[in-house]
Structure formats: structure tokens, C-alpha cells
Amino acid sequence: xxxxxxxxxxxxxxxxxxxxxxxxxxxxxxxxxxxxxxxxxxxxxxxxxxxxxxxxxxxxxxxxxxxxxxxxxxxxxxxx
Amino acid sequence: xxxxxxxxxxxxxxxxxxxxxxxxxxxxxxxxxxxxxxxxxxxxxxxxxxxxxxxxxxxxxxxxxxxxxxxxxxxxxxxxxxxxxxxxxxxxxxxxxxxxxxxxxxxxxxxxxxxxxxxxxxxxxxxxxxxxxxxxxxxxxxxx
Numbered sequence: 001x002x003x004x005x006x007x008x009x010x011x012x013x014x015x016x017x018x019x020x021x022x023x024x025x026x027x028x029x030x031x032x033x034x035x036x037x038x039x040x041x042x043x044x045x046x047x048x049x050x051x052x053x054x055x056x057x058x059x060x061x062x063x064x065x066x067x068x069x070x071x072x073x074x075x076x077x078x079x080x
Numbered sequence: 081x082x083x084x085x086x087x088x089x090x091x092x093x094x095x096x097x098x099x100x101x102x103x104x105x106x107x108x109x110x111x112x113x114x115x116x117x118x119x120x121x122x123x124x125x126x127x128x129x130x131x132x133x134x135x136x137x138x139x140x141x142x143x144x145x146x147x148x149x150x151x152x153x154x155x156x157x158x159x160x161x162x163x164x165x166x167x168x169x170x171x172x173x174x175x176x177x178x179x180x181x182x183x184x185x186x187x188x189x190x191x192x193x194x195x196x197x198x199x200x201x202x203x204x205x206x207x208x209x210x211x212x213x214x215x216x217x218x219x220x221x222x223x224x
Contacts, residue, residue: 010204
């Protein structure tokens with residue numbers, strides 16, 4: 001199973017209870033990964049309100065996570 | 081030449097504003113966003129900002145580059161705070177220089193709107209009644 005680094009921001013960071021974690025996952029897509037994490041951490045934001053980035057670039061939800069990927073789920077933004 | 085800075089120190093835009101000066105520039109327009117003491121009828125004590133730095137920098141630079149392509153301007157820059165801010169603190173600064181004022185105003189408005197809409201920065205409002213809340217304003221749209 002690939003080992004990933006997950007970094008969390010805003011509400012997801014509060015709900016996960018940590019800014020970052022490493023996990024081994026059998027998820028074959030980022031959508032499945034978010035499902036898995038929703039069960040683990042009780043995330044309240046549905047995936048359809050998020051975007052996802054892999055290695056600091058926006059990625060598609062069907063991207064298959066690979067060993068060493070740095071994954072960030074992007075909640076609705078509120079800068080400015 | 082565009083500059084974007086994310087900083088956990090108080091914003092001092094002077095050097096950035098000076099760097100927008102050009103002999104061809106007929107004017108300069110800036111916008112400052114400040115921390116307000118209320119939100120939706122609730123008393124606010126301050127804000128906390130988080131940002132996903134590498135992607136925020138890439139997206140903000142893309143916004144500034146778009147502004148330079150779309151409008152007849154000479155240069156545009158942006159500074160955004162992260163960390164803990166108090167009432168009255170400057171949260172964001174935008175500066176645009178242009179040959180004529182119309183483009184400077186329009187581009188400045190474009191940059192602040194796009195920064196708010198799509199750059200991965202998040203704010204949490206801390207309220208006087210003790211609770212706090214992450215504000216989820218804009219779902220980041222898929223770029224086609």
C-alpha cells in the first residue's frame with residue numbers, strides 16, 4: 001500500500017485534530033481516500049464542496065494516489 | 081513583473097508600492113482589506129488565517145499574470161497575511177500601476193475578487209461570545 005502524506009487546513013484540520021499525518025492506503029482514487037478519511041475523522045464537508053491537490057497542484061478526484069504523494073483537500077476558500 | 085507575498089508579519093506595503101512605479105505609469109491604485117469588528121451581526125474579536133503556501137503562491141501569481149494580460153496595466157502586486165490578526169489589522173494589500181486610471185481601478189478590483197475566489201487561504205472568525213468559525217465562502221471551481 002502506498003504511503004501518503006496528508007496535510008489539512010481550516011475546518012478539516014480541526015476535524016482531523018492534526019495539521020498533517022502519514023497514512024498507508026488501499027484507496028485507488030482520491031475520492032475513495034476522502035471517503036476513508038471521512039469515516040476516520042468525521043469530516044463534515046462533502047467531497048463535492050472540495051477540490052484536491054497532489055504535490056502542490058490541483059488534481060482530479062479519480063487520480064490514483066502513489067507512494068510519497070503529498071495530498072491536500074481544499075475546503076471552500078475565504079481569503080481577502 | 082508581479083510579486084505575491086504571504087506573511088505572518090504586519091503588512092508594510094511601502095516598498096511593494098514603490099516597486100510598481102514606472103516612468104510610463106500615470107497612476108496607481110491600491111486596495112487594503114482590514115479586519116472588521118463584526119460579521120453577519122456578530123461581534124468579532126479577530127481573525128486567524130491559514131494558507132496552503134505552495135498552491136496559494138502559484139494561484140495568486142496566476143491571478144496577477146491574468147490581470148496583466150487582461151488589462152492595460154504595468155505591474156500588479158499582492159500581500160496577504162496569515163496567522164492571528166486583531167481588529168484594524170491589514171489582512172490583504174493589492175497594488176496596480178497603469179498608464180491610465182480606468183485600467184488601474186478595474187485590475188485592482190479583479191485581483192482582490194479573484195484572490196478571494198480561488199486562492200487557498202482560509203479565515204476563521206473569533207467571536208466575542210467565545211466561539212469561532214472557519215468561513216467557507218467560495219468553492220474553488222474546476223479550471224477548464
